[in-house]
Amino acid sequence: MTKEILYKIDSLYRDQFRVTGYTFGEGEKALCVVGSIRGNEIQQIYTCAHLIRTLKKLEEEGKIVPGKQILVIPSCNPYSMNIEKRFWPTDNTDINRMFPGYDMGETTQRIAAGIFDRVKDYANGIQLASFYMPGEFMPHVRMMQTGFENIELAKEFGLPYVVRRHTRPYDTTTLNYNWQIWETNAFSLYTTGTDHIDREGAQLGLEAILSFMTRRGMLKDGFVNRLESQVVEDVDLVTARAGKAGIFERYVRTGQTVQKGQLLACILSPYDGEALEEIMAPVKGTVFFASDQPLTYSSTAVFKLIP
Amino acid sequence: MIKTVAAVELPVDEILQIRKKRIEPKQGNTGKRISIVTGIHGDELEGQYVCHQVIRRIESEINNLTGIVDVYPAMNPLGIDSVTRGIPGFDLDMNRIFPGNSDGTMTEYIASEIIRDLEGSDLCIDIHASNIYLTEIPQIRINELHQDKLLSLAKYLNVDLVWIHSNATVLESTLAYSLNSRNTPTLVVEMGVGMRITKEYGDQLTEGILQVMKELGMWKGAAGPVRRPMISRAVDEVEFVNAPKAGIFVQTASHGQYLHRGEEIGQIIDPLEGKVRARIRSEAGGVLFTIREYPVVDEGSLIARILKREEPYVPAL
Structure with a gap:
C-alpha cells in the first residue's frame, strides 16, 4: 500500500487542504473507489476506511492479483467534514457538481479537476454515494443511463438491487456521469445512511465491493456475494407521497413487502394529533425507500416501492 | 391584483405561497404579456427595488399600458426571509430544479407551477444580483442557442453589457433555459451584489424594462433613453482572473473602469505575516465588469472578469 497526496491547496488560516489516496497493487488501473465528497458523508468515509484496512490486510496476504492497481480515496473534502458543513466552506458549492472540473x-472546479485527473483512467469506478432525500434505502448499486452503462457488471456486487437512473440535466456534472463519459464503468453504491455510522450497512458495502473485485479478477480467493440482483429502472419505482404537511408517523421499514392499500404512514396535525392523511401503498411491492424525517412537507415523496 | 402561483402547506401552521402582481390595461389590451421575475436566490435583493419601481411607474400612468405585466418579486420567499441563497430545509439551489415536476417533491412541484404560469409570456426578465462574493455591472446573459431571438430585445434593457455564453457553460436546469427552450423568450439580468440594493442600477434597469415594453407594443408611457451595451460574443473576449493564492483580497481598481494590460486590480494580503501574497493584474486591456466583493479568497476564487477591448466603455444613449 502506498499513501499519497493526490491534490492539495494552501489556505490562509487553516491547515493545507489535502485529498489523500491509498494505492494497492501495481499495473493496470483496475478500480478506483471514492468515499465522501460532501462533508456530511460520514458513512461513506467510514466504509472506505474499512475497505482500506481490509485491502491492506489482503495485500499483505498476497491476495491482490498481480498487475491490478486499486486506488481508494476516503475523502475528497476533509475541510467541509471538519466543520460539519455539507458543501465547500467558503462558497457553499458542491464538488460533486463540478466534474470533470477545470x-x-x-476552487471547487480546481479540486474536481485535480481529483478527476487522478481517477479518470481506471477501468472501474465506485462512488460511495449519498442521496439528497433523507431516509433509508435498500442497499443498491446505481448506474446512470449514458449509453455507456453496462448493467450486467453492476450485478457483480451481489446487492439485492441494481437501479438504472435516467439521466437528468443536473447529473451531467457528477463524478459518476463523467467517469462513464471517460469510459470508466461507474457505479454509485448506496448502503444505508449518510451522516451517521451504520456498521451493518458499512459491512454490506464492503462485502459488495470485495465481491465485485473478486468477480472482476482483482482478488484471489475473495469474498463473493451469490445473491442474484434485480434490475430496477428508476422510472418504474412507485412513489407514495404525503399530500399534507405535518408530523410523519411511519409504520413500515425498507425491505418490507406491503400489500396494495396497506397503511404505510400517517400525517398527524402537529397541534392536536388528528390524522390529516393516511398514506396507503399504491401497489403491492417492496419498500425501497422510506423517509426518516419527523416532519414532512406536502407533495413530498415519503416512500418508493418496487412493484 | 395579487394572484397565487403556487401554494403548499408547511408542517406547522404555515402556507408557503409564491405570489405575483398582475397589472392589466384599462383599455386597448394587445394581449402581450411581460413577466418580471426575481428572488430565485434568497440572498439576491437587487430585483426587489426594480419590482417596486416598475409597478409604481406603470400604475402612475396606467392608461398608457396596453398589455399585461406580471411581477413575481419572490420566487423563493423562505430564502429571502431567512437570508438563505437556496431553499431552506432542502439545501437546494432553486435555479437548478427547473422545469420541475408536477408529481415531484414540494420544490419540484413549485418549480413546475412557476414554469406553467410564466410560459407563453412575450418576454420574461429574470433579475439576479450575482452573489455575496462578486459585484457586477448591469448585464444580460444569453445562451448562444437563443441569441437570435434574445439579442434584439436585450438591447432595449438599458444594461451596459450583453454577454453571450457558449452553450456548454449554460446550465439546463435554470429557469431561463427551461423557458427559452419552451419558446418563452427569457433574459437573465445580473447586476450589483448579493444582500444589497444598488439604487442606481435598479433605476437604470427600470427604464430599460419600460423601454422594452414599448418595443413590444405594450407601453405608451414615459421611458428613459437606453444605453448602447457592450456585446461579448466570443469565448476569448472575457478574461477570468482567479486568485493564485488564498488570502484577503483588497481591491485597488474601480469597478467598471478601463484597465490597461498589466494594470493592478488588487492585492491578496496576509494579515498574519503582514505581507502581500499576490498582486493581481489584468493580462489584457479591457473593462472590469466583475469584481470580487467578499474579501476572503481561496486559491481559485474568482477575483474579476474583464471584457477585452481596445478602448474604455462610455455608455452612449
Whole structure:
C-alpha cells in the first residue's frame, strides 16, 4: 500500500487542504473507489476506511492479483467534514457538481479537476454515494443511463438491487456521469445512511465491493456475494407521497413487502394529533425507500416501492 | 391584483405561497404579456427595488399600458426571509430544479407551477444580483442557442453589457433555459451584489424594462433613453482572473473602469505575516465588469472578469 497526496491547496488560516489516496497493487488501473465528497458523508468515509484496512490486510496476504492497481480515496473534502458543513466552506458549492472540473477555474472546479485527473483512467469506478432525500434505502448499486452503462457488471456486487437512473440535466456534472463519459464503468453504491455510522450497512458495502473485485479478477480467493440482483429502472419505482404537511408517523421499514392499500404512514396535525392523511401503498411491492424525517412537507415523496 | 402561483402547506401552521402582481390595461389590451421575475436566490435583493419601481411607474400612468405585466418579486420567499441563497430545509439551489415536476417533491412541484404560469409570456426578465462574493455591472446573459431571438430585445434593457455564453457553460436546469427552450423568450439580468440594493442600477434597469415594453407594443408611457451595451460574443473576449493564492483580497481598481494590460486590480494580503501574497493584474486591456466583493479568497476564487477591448466603455444613449 502506498499513501499519497493526490491534490492539495494552501489556505490562509487553516491547515493545507489535502485529498489523500491509498494505492494497492501495481499495473493496470483496475478500480478506483471514492468515499465522501460532501462533508456530511460520514458513512461513506467510514466504509472506505474499512475497505482500506481490509485491502491492506489482503495485500499483505498476497491476495491482490498481480498487475491490478486499486486506488481508494476516503475523502475528497476533509475541510467541509471538519466543520460539519455539507458543501465547500467558503462558497457553499458542491464538488460533486463540478466534474470533470477545470484546473484554471474556481476552487471547487480546481479540486474536481485535480481529483478527476487522478481517477479518470481506471477501468472501474465506485462512488460511495449519498442521496439528497433523507431516509433509508435498500442497499443498491446505481448506474446512470449514458449509453455507456453496462448493467450486467453492476450485478457483480451481489446487492439485492441494481437501479438504472435516467439521466437528468443536473447529473451531467457528477463524478459518476463523467467517469462513464471517460469510459470508466461507474457505479454509485448506496448502503444505508449518510451522516451517521451504520456498521451493518458499512459491512454490506464492503462485502459488495470485495465481491465485485473478486468477480472482476482483482482478488484471489475473495469474498463473493451469490445473491442474484434485480434490475430496477428508476422510472418504474412507485412513489407514495404525503399530500399534507405535518408530523410523519411511519409504520413500515425498507425491505418490507406491503400489500396494495396497506397503511404505510400517517400525517398527524402537529397541534392536536388528528390524522390529516393516511398514506396507503399504491401497489403491492417492496419498500425501497422510506423517509426518516419527523416532519414532512406536502407533495413530498415519503416512500418508493418496487412493484 | 395579487394572484397565487403556487401554494403548499408547511408542517406547522404555515402556507408557503409564491405570489405575483398582475397589472392589466384599462383599455386597448394587445394581449402581450411581460413577466418580471426575481428572488430565485434568497440572498439576491437587487430585483426587489426594480419590482417596486416598475409597478409604481406603470400604475402612475396606467392608461398608457396596453398589455399585461406580471411581477413575481419572490420566487423563493423562505430564502429571502431567512437570508438563505437556496431553499431552506432542502439545501437546494432553486435555479437548478427547473422545469420541475408536477408529481415531484414540494420544490419540484413549485418549480413546475412557476414554469406553467410564466410560459407563453412575450418576454420574461429574470433579475439576479450575482452573489455575496462578486459585484457586477448591469448585464444580460444569453445562451448562444437563443441569441437570435434574445439579442434584439436585450438591447432595449438599458444594461451596459450583453454577454453571450457558449452553450456548454449554460446550465439546463435554470429557469431561463427551461423557458427559452419552451419558446418563452427569457433574459437573465445580473447586476450589483448579493444582500444589497444598488439604487442606481435598479433605476437604470427600470427604464430599460419600460423601454422594452414599448418595443413590444405594450407601453405608451414615459421611458428613459437606453444605453448602447457592450456585446461579448466570443469565448476569448472575457478574461477570468482567479486568485493564485488564498488570502484577503483588497481591491485597488474601480469597478467598471478601463484597465490597461498589466494594470493592478488588487492585492491578496496576509494579515498574519503582514505581507502581500499576490498582486493581481489584468493580462489584457479591457473593462472590469466583475469584481470580487467578499474579501476572503481561496486559491481559485474568482477575483474579476474583464471584457477585452481596445478602448474604455462610455455608455452612449
